[in-house]
Amino acid sequence: MISKSLAVPPQHLRVAFFTMLGVAAMAGALNGAVALGEWVSRAAPTSEPTPAAVKAEPQVEEEAEPAPPPPAFQFDAPLPGRVINSPFGLRQLPWEENGRLHQGVDIAAPGGAAVKVAADGVVKATGVSPTYGRYVLVMHKGGLTTMYAHLAGAAKGVKRGAYLHRGDTVAFVGNSGRSTGSHLHFEIRKGDKPLNPSFFLGRSFAEANDLPIKAAGKVSRKVRLATVSKWPDSVAKAGKTAGGVKVARLKNGRVRATIPVVAIQAPGAASTASSTGSSV
Numbered sequence: 001m002i003s004k005s006l007a008v009p010p011q012h013l014r015v016a017f018f019t020m021l022g023v024a025a026m027a028g029a030l031n032g033a034v035a036l037g038e039w040v041s042r043a044a045p046t047s048e049p050t051p052a053a054v055k056a057e058p059q060v061e062e063e064a065e066p067a068p069p070p071p072a073f074q075f076d077a078p079l080p081g082r083v084i085n086s087p088f089g090l091r092q093l094p095w096e097e098n099g100r101l102h103q104g105v106d107i108a109a110p111g112g113a114a115v116k117v118a119a120d121g122v123v124k125a126t127g128v129s130p131t132y133g134r135y136v137l138v139m140h141k142g143g144l145t146t147m148y149a150h151l152a153g154a155a156k157g158v159k160r161g162a163y164l165h166r167g168d169t170v171a172f173v174g175n176s177g178r179s180t181g182s183h184l185h186f187e188i189r190k191g192d193k194p195l196n197p198s199f200f201l202g203r204s205f206a207e208a209n210d211l212p213i214k215a216a217g218k219v220s221r222k223v224r225l226a227t228v229s230k231w232p233d234s235v236a237k238a239g240k241t242a243g244g245v246k247v248a249r250l251k252n253g254r255v256r257a258t259i260p261v262v263a264i265q266a267p268g269a270a271s272t273a274s275s276t277g278s279s280v
């Protein structure tokens with residue numbers, strides 16, 4: 001019958017079939033062996049500690065207290081060794097009638113002095129403002145920002161997106177914007193809220209909850225009269241042309257001159273227009 005003769009393949013075909021099967025099985029086994037060998041040789045150095053590593057870890061160290069993690073927030077003075085000569089708080093400038101919030105601290109330093117970034121952060125903006133002059137704004141963890149103003153200029157490579165480590169030079173001291181002498185105006189903010197930098201500089205905080213946001217955001221009712229080395233040109237000039245200088249003798253014997261000034265506001269500047277000259 002035809003079907004019977006087909007069911008049994010000729011002898012030589014069967015031999016070829018089993019030979020191929022055998023070769024394939026051997027190849028597979030060989031691959032497996034090679035892979036296993038590679039894995040063992042790779043794993044060996046790490047799975048077996050060297051005698052030196054064992055010696056370096058004596059039994060007692062396992063019970064020693066682990067080193068505390070580094071503080072999450074650390075702030076350094078932007079001009080190390082220099083003093084704050086105008087603090088955060090309500091301040092009245094000699095040519096103003098009322099006190100206004102000085103939203104940062106002023107640190108006097110010669111022009112060109114290197115300004116250090118107070119904490120690790122990323123540059124958010126650099127620019128020029130009529131009041132702040134040349135400035136650099138840096139973003140930090142926890143929604144905090146620091147600002148460096150009245151600069152001669154930003155340091156090399158300091159532009160939006162640049163990462164800065166605490167202590168890196170961010171800018172150089174200048175006298176740009178509405179400033180009465182060479183100094184750094186330095187601010188710390190949480191969102192839009194200005195904070196007293198004295199609560200932060202030279203201090204570190206383990207975690208965000210330790211930041212003195214509430215205390216640093218408080219503004220004393222006391223108005224401090226600022227002493228300035230020179231009056232800004234805008235105030236002096238406007239005073240001369242307007243002419244209407246009012247001189248008042250105060251109860252404490254001090255004499256105050258009030259000079260009407262038309263605020264010079266650059267287009268696009270934040271509207272803090274006042275009737276007198278201002279300083280930040």
Ligand SMILES: [Zn+2]
Pocket residue numbers: 086102104105106184185186279280
């Ligand atoms: Zn200032």
